[in-house]
Every structure is written in structure tokens, then in C-alpha cells.
Amino acid sequence: MTTNHIAEALGISPGNLYYHFRNKGMIVAALFERYSQHLLILLEAPQGPLTWTIKTHYFEGLLTSMWQYRFFHRDLTHFLHADPALAGRYQAFVEVVLARGRVIYGELRSSGIIDVDDEQLQGLMVNTWVLMSSWAALVHGLRPDAAGDETLDESLMRHGIYQIICLEEPFLRGEAREHLEDMKARYRAAHDTATLLLGHVPGLDRTGSE
Amino acid sequence: MTTNHIAEALGISPGNLYYHFRNKGMIVAALFERYSQHLLILLEAPQGPLTWTIKTHYFEGLLTSMWQYRFFHRDLTHFLHADPALAGRYQAFVEVVLARGRVIYGELRSSGIIDVDDEQLQGLMVNTWVLMSSWAALVHGLRPDAAGDETLDESLMRHGIYQIICLEEPFLRGEAREHLEDMKARYRAAHDTATLLLGHVPGLDRTGSE
DNA sequence: TGATTTTTAGAGTAATTACTCTAGGAGTCA
DNA sequence: TGACTCCTAGAGTAATTACTCTAAAAATCA
Secondary structure: OOHHHHHHHHOOOHHHHHHHOOOHHHHHHHHHHHHHHHHHHHHHOOOOOOOHHHHHHHHHHHHHHHHHOHHHHHHHHHHHHHOHHHHHHHHHHHHHHHHHHHHHHHHHHHOOOEOOOHHHHHHHHHHHHHHHHHHHHHHHHHOHHHOOOHHHHHHHHHHHHHHHHHHHHHHEOHHHHHHHHHHHHHHHHHHHHHOOOOOOOOOOOOOOOO | OOHHHHHHHHOOOHHHHHHHOOOHHHHHHHHHHHHHHHHHHHHHOOOOOOOHHHHHHHHHHHHHHHHHOHHHHHHHHHHHHHOHHHHHHHHHHHHHHHHHHHHHHHHHHHOOOEOOOHHHHHHHHHHHHHHHHHHHHHHHHHOHHHOOOHHHHHHHHHHHHHHHHHHHHHHEOHHHHHHHHHHHHHHHHHHHHHOOOOOOOOOOOOOOOO
16 A cells, blocks of 8 residues: 555545655544544444344444445554554554443343353454454455455455354344344355355365264 | 565575576465475374364464564565465465365364364364464564563564463363363463453553453 | 686666656636 | 735655665685
């Protein structure tokens, strides 16, 4: 992610970039600001009574947002390493995200949608965050050909949601359990046609282990 | 990860590096070869009858190995982007890892340690891989200060194992369920003392939501 | 020991990249 | 129209980095 790339993505000249920003650190900081604000607003949005369907669509929105910033997330490690101040802000950001995520899962628990104790909720939350924040980079590495192909791109993102559902599945109760198969089918359908590698495609198993 | 860094890490001069390797791509390829061989050998190792305890120690070994290559994994995306041939090899590697992982989880199922259907097993496997392959980079980004601090470093790695246990917990049956609390305590103990941010530290919750 | 080969260091090169500087286009207000 | 400010492009600079080249140290063998 060079300044040339950024300038090109913005449709302006590399030199012009430095009229608007003092240095690359400022550009990255601004990007992070936009990204974190975007996500925090989504996370702060009042949910009302949560249903499983609403919650899944909600997560779809979240992952879509994060997907838009996947290039930022890909280079995040380097940015954080280069700029300790940013590292601190990011750390605080993740803490807020996790805290807010716990609240959301807590509401799902109150609504009787998931059945977890406090410790399980915490573990689930961290695993959800790992998945959400790593999925794009991971898939991007496995399918470099996907860059630019919008259909495939969206399909890979939906597979990410499917994986989150897999995380939550064992804890689901009541209404959620009824809708589970529909939900899985909804997000699995896409990934079966698109990713030949991340996972089991019927009739393509090489190990004979299933 | 510049060639200077690599040379320094090896304790040789930057120029000397190019006596042993033709170019940086070859260095990265050699690193990948070592890494993948290391992991595949671990994964091919005959397990015999699997118990939950053996399996957990086995995973500890896996994660320790991957932890040693965390710098490689951190820059993996860039390497894959720069070298399509390597990307293809990595793709194949991940397929084998996932296939072998499915076999291992399959054996756990045969032993009555976990209770999953085929689809859940696949979902669990992918989520385990995401966690294993992303944990180091993720934690490294959140705790840049951890670099060099061996105690903290190991503690963060153990937290990774804890998160894998959280993934599997809902599926555990029989013997495994009895040992669960011991196992969790074993890997949680370290992370409570070390990471103030990744997760809930008793008495430090800011949201009051629990 | 002396000849030959292997291995090493470190100065030097070409390319990339973050960043600067300057000249001028494009609005806005008189 | 003319003065003034805002914005833009693109050539140019300094630093980094992948990589080369050469001279010499270290190892091997007669």
C-alpha cells in the first residue's frame, strides 16, 4: 500500500496527496479514523429486541463494512509497527469493539437466542473478532485471483458470515435453531460455487476421509 | 521483512545472503518449504487412539511451531501477492492441512470425544485454521510491546490454545468434558495475568454488561 | 606448507518510495 | 477584468532496499 497506490485509488496525483496530508502516517491515521468510526457507529446502533434474523443481517452489514477496508486491514500490522501512537488507538478501538460485541451477545442471551455462560460468551466474542478481522486477508491470500472479480469477492465475504454462524451454531436455541438451516443454506450456497479450496466441496474431496 | 533483517537474524552480512540464495523469492520459498514441511510432518504423525489430553498437547505443539514462523505468516499476504507460484503452493498446502485436520477431528469423533456432523466438522476445521494462522499476527499487532518478552510471548500463544478450546467446547463429550475445566484453567491462567486487552479480565470490565 | 575451493564481508548499483517544490489551473470576490 | 486563495500536477530529492561485485578470510586437500 504505497502512497502512489493511494493517490491512484483517489484519482489524484501523488504530489497532490501531500497537499491534503502532511505525511503517510496522517493518511493512515485518517483511514483508520474513518474505518473505526464506521464500525463503532454500526456497533452503537440501538438494536431493539434482537431476533436471530436481525442479528445475522446485522453481522452481514458489519462484515461488508470491514470488507471495504480489507486493504487497510491487510497492512495493519505494518502500520501499527511503524506508528506506536496508532497502535495505542487501535488497541483501545479493539477493546471497545469487544466490549460492545459482548453487549450484543448479551442481548441475544437475554432474548433466549443463545445459551452461554459468561466465559463462553467472552470466548465466542474473541473468536468472532478474530474471524471478522482476519477473514478478508486470509481469503485474499488464498485467492489472489479474486481481486477485481466482484461476484467471487462477495461470495468469499458471505463464506465469512457462514463461518461466524458455525461459531455460534452450538449455542443457538429456540427460534434461532429453527432458522439455522435456512441461514446456513443462504450463506453456504454462494461459497460452494465459488471457493474450491476453503472447505469441502461435495465430490471433490481428495482424502476420502469423509 | 527485508533482506537486511533476514541477514541480521542469520548473523551474516546482507551480501553473503546472495551467495546462498539467488534472490529474495528463493529465500521466502525456502522459508515456506521449511515451515510447511515442519507442519505437515506434525500433521502426518500417527496418532494412535486419540484422547482429549493427547489432542490438546498435540495442538499445543502445532501452535508452538506456527508461532516460530509468525514473522513469515505476518508478511505472507505480500509474499503471495508478489509470487504467484508461491501462492499456488500455499493454496495446495492449506488444502492438505485442512484435509489432514479433518482426519484428526474425524478420529476424535470416532473416539467419542467430539460430537459433530460432517458439516459442523468442516466448519470447525476452517475456524480452527483461521485461528491458528491468524492468532500470531493479530496478537502481534495488538501487543507490539510483546516482541522480545518471552514470558508474555508464550502467554499470548497459550491464549491462542485457549481460544481453540473455546471453539471445540460445545462439541465435547464424555471424557473430554470432564477434563475441560482443567484444560481451560491451564491455558487461561496465563492469559489472565498477561493480556489486559484481549478479553475479559475480572474486575476490569468497562461496560458493566456482564 | 602451498594451491584450490568455499564462504564471507562490505562497498557499490539500480529501482522503488516517501516526500518536496514549483508552476500554474480553477474558483471567488472586487 | 484583476487580485487572491485554493487546489492540482508532475518533476525532482533523499532514503530505503533488493541485489551485484570484488577482495579477502577460512576451510580443504596435496
